[in-house]
Amino acid sequence: MSAEPHLLPIRVYYEDTDFSGVVYHASYLRFMERGRTELIRALGVEQRELFASEGGTEMALAFAVRRMAIEFLKPALMDDLLTIETAAVVARGATMQIAQRVLRGSEELVTAEVTVACVGAGKARRIPEALRRRLRLDTP
Numbered sequence: 001m002s003a004e005p006h007l008l009p010i011r012v013y014y015e016d017t018d019f020s021g022v023v024y025h026a027s028y029l030r031f032m033e034r035g036r037t038e039l040i041r042a043l044g045v046e047q048r049e050l051f052a053s054e055g056g057t058e059m060a061l062a063f064a065v066r067r068m069a070i071e072f073l074k075p076a077l078m079d080d081l082l083t084i085e086t087a088a089v090v091a092r093g094a095t096m097q098i099a100q101r102v103l104r105g106s107e108e109l110v111t112a113e114v115t116v117a118c119v120g121a122g123k124a125r126r127i128p129e130a131l132r133r134r135l136r137l138d139t140p
Contacts, residue, residue: 005087005099006039012080023076028110029068032100035084036063036116039098043134060120061128066095067115074109076102082109091137094124 016027040046040063076082082102089097095117102110118127 005085006035006042008035008038008084008086010034010082010084012076012078012082014078017078021078023078023080025072028070028072028102028112031082031084031102032086032112032114035086035100036098036114039086039088040131043131045131045134061125062119063096063116064119065114066117067113069113071111072109073111074104074107076104076109080104088135088137091127091132091135094118094126096127096135096137 010031012023012027016023016030018024082104085101085103087099089099091097095115098114098116100110100112100114101108118125
């Protein structure tokens with residue numbers, strides 16, 4: 001597991017909720033996507049760096065969600081301040097396991113186990129060693 005999980009504060013706005021002021025389930029997907037993006041950014045890697053190939057020598061890379069198992073435990077409400085906790089767990093070849101939680105204070109609202117695949121030119125690509133090192137992941 002990476003040294004420490006990345007924490008991203010998110011305020012719940014009206015646009016994130018259904019007609020009753022409860023966070024709509026698809027909003028959690030957006031929140032967690034932001035958490036995964038900010039984890040990578042906190043390591044000094046921007047998404048556009050992965051997309052761009054330098055001088056044609058490196059293949060442009062992206063991460064695509066391959067699998068996601070989500071448990072909705074308790075609802076978040078309009079105006080809540082949430083924390084999206086994201087931690088890389090393990091990398092295997094072209095895939096990486098990520099654990100995520102959505103918290104309101106210390107209260108766990110949503111948990112997710114996410115598998116992302118590293119892809120380039122329409123094919124699975126091994127996660128670059130430099131990124132593995134930054135994530136502090138060992139390949140089993």
